Amino acid sequence: MEDLKILSLKITALLLVSYFFLKVFYSIWWKPKWLERRLKQQGIRGNPYKLLIGDMKDFMKQITEAWSKPMSLSHQIAPRVDPFTLNTAQKYGKVSLCWAGTTPRLNIMDPDIIKEVLANKQGHFGITPLALNPLILILTEGLTLLEGETWATHRRIMTPAFNSEKLKGMVSIFAESCVLLVEKWKKSIALGGTCEIDVWPEFQDLTGDIISRTAFGSNFDEGNQILKLQRELQGLVVEAMQSLYIPGLRFIPTRKNRRRKSLDKNITSMLRSLIERKETLMRTGQTNTDDLLGLLLQSNDENSLQSSPQNKNGNKMTIKEIIEECKQFYIAGQETTSSLLTWTMIILAMHPEWQEQAREEVLALCGKQHPDAKTISQLKTVTMILHEVLRLYPPAIALYKHTYQETKIGNLSLPAGVDLTLPLLLIHHDPELWGSDAEEFKPERFSEGLSKASKNQLAFFPFGWGPKTCIGQNFALMEAKIALSIILQNFSFELSPSYTHAPNTVMTLQPQHGAPIILKEI
Template structure:
């Protein structure tokens, strides 16, 4: 039976958010103060002869006029929206919007999305990544295109075979066991039968530890340095993307840019140390984990055309390390976080999964064969990915002028695919599309909706996520081990505020109350 959606807190007093025109003047003072102070300060630092006080006042007035103009525009748009025909199905109609100076087309029609991602795959490529994101995740498998993508994918695929993943379950279980033992120790020393744990941060640490050990074989300290640098670069990337950027500003030695350059160097140097350590410790090869597979490709002794198909240079290995260090833990940690949230909100499903886990795994650390029998766990994870996909937008652009349905797309037009809108489309997923109902996946992911391949959690077409089996295996194992040991519920401190911080995550964390099963 479908579960009712969790009631959300009202967005404002009385339950309704104020309309845009009412919000804009109220934002004028903090916006203009912040902008004039920041710009004025930069002007004084970068140009000592700049008349700082007058510049600050002038910038304040300029920003005030800008905000008032935006308020007038918002009022006009609000009036226009009230005149729209309400019968028009805006949720499925492509529309144009502007992201700064760049026009973008939002496409939320499944038929068009399938053409972009699958049927006309060769006619579309990914948009150019923002430099701030590129410095964080590198130009690895997620971002490369064409022949380079084919070459990278061919090299990396052997690291993600099911046989390799089965071997990794022991390492995953060892990492999870250390974390869970810490909670048990905390509970045994607590005067209360319940303890509160902030799961969002702990899951990030856990999945970071797993990817370090399974894919790179690195010691935890070097891995922590990589993740710490990437986390700081992520914060800088978010601030950079959302803030006003002047042409050429990224080259100026501002405090943020200097910090970014320092972190980029630290990230590269740490990865080089991990790579160099593996090279110098070579015995009968470089290993068969992800790093070993890449090094074997880099130093391949193959000759001729086959060598060209399987070779990676050192810079490409560094970029792939960035990509998999970030993607290998960030997406899985948020899948685990939102699964814990949903199972806390719907305790009947928590009980169902615990019963399944204890039946199939008993109280042992799960192995790959046991995990393959957890059908309801798989259903819950897929439903979590549907409601809370880690990445909420996909970006593409056509490489030539082309026709897509009724749309004429000039070459290079930025196309945005909003995954949450598609995943909650009632014409595709049914009237309960906004509700948590794992039973929709009882007959598999391809038959969960009215059209096949409607689930975009790992993308579709020729470029699905290479690590989807790794992520699902890790998530099933960690959730199974938690359910073996604990009951859990949301803490009263929890505030429901999903935030797109490159990945979808709870803005204020996920505090959970844990109670040991044998307490």
Template sequence: MDAKIAFTVISVIALVILRYTIKLANRYWFRPKNIEKRLRELGLKGNPYRIIFGDAKDVVAMRRQLTSKPMELSDDITPRILPYQRLMAQKYGKKFFIWFGTKLRLTIMDPVLVKEILSRPNEFRKPKNDKMGEVLAGGLFSSDGNTWTKHKKILNPSFHMDKLKNMVPSIVESCLEMMAKWNMALASKESVEMDMMPEIETLLNYVMCKTVVTGEISEETKKIYQLRITVNQQSGKLAKFMFFPGWWHLPFQEVKIMKAAHNETQSLVKKIVTRRLGEMKNGASNKGDILSLMLEAYQDEASGVSLHDVIEECRSFHFVGPESTTRSQIWMMYLLAKHPEWQERARQEVFKVFGDKKPNMEGLHQLKIVTMIMYEALRLYPPTGIFHRSISRETKLGDMVLPAWIQVTIPITLMHHDPDIWGKDATQFNPERFAEGVFNSKMQLLTFTGGPRKCTGQSMAVVIHKTVIATLLQGFSFELSPSYLHAPKHSFLLTPLHGMKLLVRKFA
């Protein structure tokens, strides 16, 4: 009897081990190799699959090597920002695949196919189980399907033109407060070196929180701002772990710090949300910001909005809104400082439209040169260098039928610097390319993505950028400091690794 029991136990254990072994073999070898075979049959090229890591270790190592020191003062940043993808494009063309662990990422640089992908969000969806995306963005930025549609409809009033028009005076006043501090620093000096990174970051964090997200600056929002910096720093350190399945549960210090910052942020946002909910229940009016709109929907049982939804949207806009807008603004300041002739043209336009009066919405629409500079900066230095979409079943794209469970990758920075799309001067600063508008039949600015899922805050970002540029140019001139080190680095968003040191002078 004991022998029979022992035999049964051993047999069960053996079957479990065999089943688990088959599952692992399928996950880490047979399924990836089958997908690779399918793509090669379509004429697509890439490196052969390598078990567990794929190309991921090479991607991380190449980027680490090329960002270990500053680069020359050039706007051709693709060799530094997406070096492995650039190498693969040179080797295999505009369509190629990269292995990120066991996940195949099909990279598409064909503008026609990219437009098709963006126009079909229900088929090409945001990747699921993307813990890094959830922590760094979340909410509307990471959701899909009915959740995204419902939340976007609720939040749309925050980005209507009348709301944006009312934002302009607040943006101007915030700029003037910052400029008053600059004037004090310049009281007895011809010029002063300033790192624009913390200056602009503080400015836009204040503007976004006050006018869009929570309608107030509190101790909680200040703490969230500091936690956001911690999360961003950790995201770069965690890149080396992200191709491991379940990396979020690994017992590494970097993961622990990220988790702690994420959890504390959620607690602080919940405190803000709960306080505002109590105020609204006691008769406080809807302030028209994101928090009020989400709480109003939450109190309507028919909306299906949970308190968790409210917290997530509030948290995500605290993170993504100020972050992406700050990065774009920083690179605009860099290009204005680097190209004094365009800075002067923009300043003359600002004075022609506003004189010495404060910028307003009506005048912003007349700033053609400022707008051209803004879009050229967004082209050369897009805050997000790459984005991914997933398909869960066989999907037709162009003349290809793609297998299920792959990701499609759009390398924004590579496409924005592609001479086949933007001309021979694609890697050079030339705002004239936008003299006739943002788009034509071939050019495709992907900074705000496109299609039905284009960035909800696009109009708001444009208003903020133009208002800040116009206000600053009325009072100051800028040039690159001799101590400035050109070191763009992509860590979730494109950031100047050593800050943005400019020489600031009063404009006489």
């Protein structure tokens, strides 16, 4: 009897071990090879699967080498910024296969297929599993990381805060922050006649101040305190993401893990307190609702009235969800516009003829007065310049999706479990879509609007496209137009001899070694 019990235990242990090894074998070999076969049977060419690591070793080698040295002063930045994707596309075509570890990844450069993916009519494309990494979710679980009905509810509630009429009311707030920056720069110039300033951190401070003022109104000082903590947390998250990710490692109480947890707790607590106070003041009529938080809370209350008895909270965001959207304000609102303004300054320093054209337009329309909502809409040259900068130097260099169900796009039938990369930077530089001068700075290509700038309407999508187009697109462009106009009214500028042209990506497209610019007051 005892022998039978021992035998039974041995068989159970053997079955468990066998199950474990079969599961591992399925995950790291059988499934990737099955997916590879499915994709290659449809004529998709690409790299063969390598056990466990896929193409990650080659990816890191190429990007490390590219980022180790600067480049010449040209706009042909794709070989430095995204060498692996560029090389894969050049070798295998508009739809090419590579591997993110054990996951197949399709790089798609065909605008017609991209349109189908972003339209997502079947609802089978979602956020990549990598974006749901707990290290990223600690920064925000806001709109960009939501799907389905939850995304639709949040989008509907947040849209009124970002409509064009509401944004017009924020123009003076944008200008106020920009004037503070200009006065700061003028004090530096007063000592000499010219001064050298690294505009990259300056624009991060500017856009952070603007988002604090527009999001929290009279409480913007508290907003700036939250921003400082958010920046520190973001730095720690980026640092952790650049090292080997081991599940569960974030729970080990190391100094940096404790600091991340503490920052997240403090940020959440400060936002909760600020939101609850705002709600109380709104109920008693002691505050207006012209800031983003007030507009969001007002819209949230209006939507809650539409809830049905069966779904009492289905049309309303919880306070936790509002907190996450406030975190999203900072990340999206600061990073995108600071990147756009930095590259615009660099490029206009490289192309002084366009800098002068833009300045003449601003002075003709505004004189020395701050631009208002009306003049902003008339800035044709400034708008063309910003669109061309977004084409050549998009803040986000790619969009990422994942197939959660088998789905058909174009002539392809994609199984579940495939990552899709839409390499926005490469598409923006593609000569087949933009002509032989695709690598040149030519704002005039946008003189007749976005639809006629290229050979395909979906060749330009710096803020995404379709239902998930960035909700803050108009906010970012208005902010950039006002900041650039006020700078042009007050300064001429050129690249410092110490400037090193080295674009790279850390969440957004950034100057690896800063952006030193020589300013001269006019």
